[in-house]
Each structure stands twice: as C-alpha cells, then as structure tokens.
Amino acid sequence: DQQVKQNSPSLSVQEGRISILNCDYTNSMFDYFLWYKKYPAEGPTFLISISSIKDKNEDGRFTVFLNKSAKHLSLHIVPSQPGDSAVYFCAASGGEKGAQKLVFGQGTRLTINP
Amino acid sequence: NAGVTQTPKFQVLKTGQSMTLQCAQDMNHNSMYWYRQDPGMGLRLIYYSASEGTTDKGEVPNGYNVSRLNKREFSLRLESAAPSQTSVYFCASTPGWGDWGYTFGSGTRLTVV
Numbered sequence A: 001d002q003q004v005k006q007n008s009p010s011l012s013v014q015e016g017r018i019s020i021l022n023c024d025y026t027n028s029m030f031d032y033f034l035w036y037k038k039y040p041a042e043g044p045t046f047l048i049s050i051s052s053i054k055d056k057n058e059d060g061r062f063t064v065f066l067n068k069s070a071k072h073l074s075l076h077i078v079p080s081q082p083g084d085s086a087v088y089f090c091a092a093s094g095g096e097k098g099a100q101k102l103v104f105g106q107g108t109r110l111t112i113n114p
Numbered sequence B: 001n002a003g004v005t006q007t008p009k010f011q012v013l014k015t016g017q018s019m020t021l022q023c024a025q026d027m028n029h030n031s032m033y034w035y036r037q038d039p040g041m042g043l044r045l046i047y048y049s050a051s052e053g054t055t056d057k058g059e060v061p062n063g064y065n066v067s068r069l070n071k072r073e074f075s076l077r078l079e080s081a082a083p084s085q086t087s088v089y090f091c092a093s094t095p096g097w098g099d100w101g102y103t104f105g106s107g108t109r110l111t112v113v
Helices: none
Strands: A008-016 A021-025 A034-038 A045-051 A058-059 A064-067 A072-077 A085-093 A106-111 B004-007 B010-013 B017-026 B031-038 B042-049 B063-070 B074-076 B088-093 B108-112
Touching: A008 B010, A021 A085, A021 A106, A034 A064, A045 A058, A045 A064, A045 A072, A064 A106, A064 B074, A072 A085, A072 B017, A085 B042, B004 B088, B010 B088, B017 B031, B017 B088, B031 B074, B042 B074, B074 B088
Parallel strands: A008 A106, B010 B108
Antiparallel strands: A021 A072, A034 A045, A034 A085, A058 A064, A064 A072, A085 A106, B004 B017, B017 B074, B031 B042, B031 B088, B063 B074, B088 B108
C-alpha cells in the first residue's frame, strides 16, 4: 500500500519555465510534508517543507502547495534552471507518537532542457 | 565536512554471504535511520534508532539486523544476503524530536548475485 504517490516518473521542462511536480497521499494522519532532491551517486538533500496548518510555503524559486481536502501537494520551481535537473522525492510523516519516520514517494526525475 | 559517512560505497556479495554496512555521523544527532532505494519504489525505511540504545523496525525489516553502537554509529547487517536485497542503501540522521532535518549519507550500492 503506497501511502505517498508520485504518479509521474519523469518530467521535462524548458529552462526558464515553471516546473510543477505533484504528490498524492492517502493517510489522513500525515501532518508534515517535505520535498527532497537527489543527484546521481549522492544522498537526498532537503529542499522545502510544509506543515498541515499551512497551504503554501515559499523559499526563493521553490514553492510548495498543500491541498488537504484533496490529499495533494505540489512543488513549483520558477524559473527552472539546468541545475534543477535531479530526482525529486515527496515525503510525509505524522500520526505516530514520537517517531520521526518519513514515508517517501517513488520520485520524479526532472530534466531541464536548455 | 560534517555529515553522514557510509562505508563501503559499493559491494558485490554472493547469495548467502553476510556483511555489515557502516554508518557514522558527526553532528551529535540523536536519531538515525536506514533506508533502501529501489527503482519505482522510492525510499523505504528498514530500521531506525530514535536515540542511543534503542532500535525499531521500519517498513521492510526482514533479512536485516541493526546495531546502534554509540551515539555516532548505526550499522546494518545482512546475515544471509539474497538477490532481493540488491539495492542502494542510505543512512540518515536527525537531531531528534520535532526536527525534520534529515541528513543523508551518499549511499551504498549493494549487488547480490
């Protein structure tokens, strides 16, 4: 049972345009959501997060939107740059006392074309 | 540089062999984790240690054991490797309660033939 789903395995975007990565979740107890970025042969690195009490969080070129009723979140990257080419993982947590366990989606490979 | 160090980076095992994946962090973090990454599956939690002296099973613990040797080190052991354990393994750490600042190591690519 995949509690966090990224239904697009890959996405190709022109440099300078907006990249939108999507993520759906099924567990209504999740209350914290994160995006990680991963380059080949490296570990994932934290990008941006959002708490369930908010519906938007912005950090420079990166914005995460949360729609709790639809159990959906998205990551917007504007403008997209070649260095943004990587695999992006959505992750979620909540509903368990004391544990900081993250549940990850399958990942979306983003390619930014010059 | 401060961070999470994993050894080895690559390993090939024969079915039935055993090995230990090492992980050490120098950030004084309380919690440590082992994840595996498989194509189309994302990262799945194998075991975690919320604090020194405690370990708990994650989503996919079968075939693995762990040891939280001290606050810095958290090892993952495969007692009898199987081809299904071919994967990339990531160790991560966080400061502790309420802080989601996962820091990941660069991974160990394991192939079981």
